[in-house]
Amino acid sequence: QVQLVESGGGLVQPGGSLRLSCAASGSIFSFNLMSWYRQAPGKQRELVARIFSDSTTYYLSSVKGRFTISRDNGKNTIDLQMNSLKPEDTAVYYCNVRNYGGDTYWGQGTQVTVSS
Numbered sequence: 001q002v003q004l005v006e007s008g009g010g011l012v013q014p015g016g017s018l019r020l021s022c023a024a025s026g027s028i029f030s031f032n033l034m035s036w037y038r039q040a041p042g043k044q045r046e047l048v049a050r051i052f053s054d055s056t057t058y059y060l061s062s063v064k065g066r067f068t069i070s071r072d073n074g075k076n077t078i079d080l081q082m083n084s085l086k087p088e089d090t091a092v093y094y095c096n097v098r099n100y101g102g103d104t105y106w107g108q109g110t111q112v113t114v115s116s
């Protein structure tokens with residue numbers, strides 16, 4: 001069983017930055033896909049960014065150029081650097097991983113609020 005713990009959320013003004021981190025209980029080398037999702041109130045959960053084991057990345061069009069997903073093999077974390085934040089980025093952000101066996105795991109989520 002893999003446990004994922006997100007951190008780094010909080011309240012930030014528009015234009016500000018936050019860095020989310022997802023700490024995995026197992027080695028991230030066991031995952032072939034690592035992703036960040038978000039869910040705003042009254043909306044469906046959506047994929048924000050993902051990184052594959054070969055370091056290929058994908059971004060939601062509305063965050064492209066502002067968000068960067070990365071993996072830290074030494075710290076066993078999947079990070080999301082978020083710059084130029086907008087009020088519409090307000091949501092609960094979730095970490096998700098998939099291992100080579102196809103099993104997926106979710107973190108508990110971390111709240112990001114962008115407001116002046």
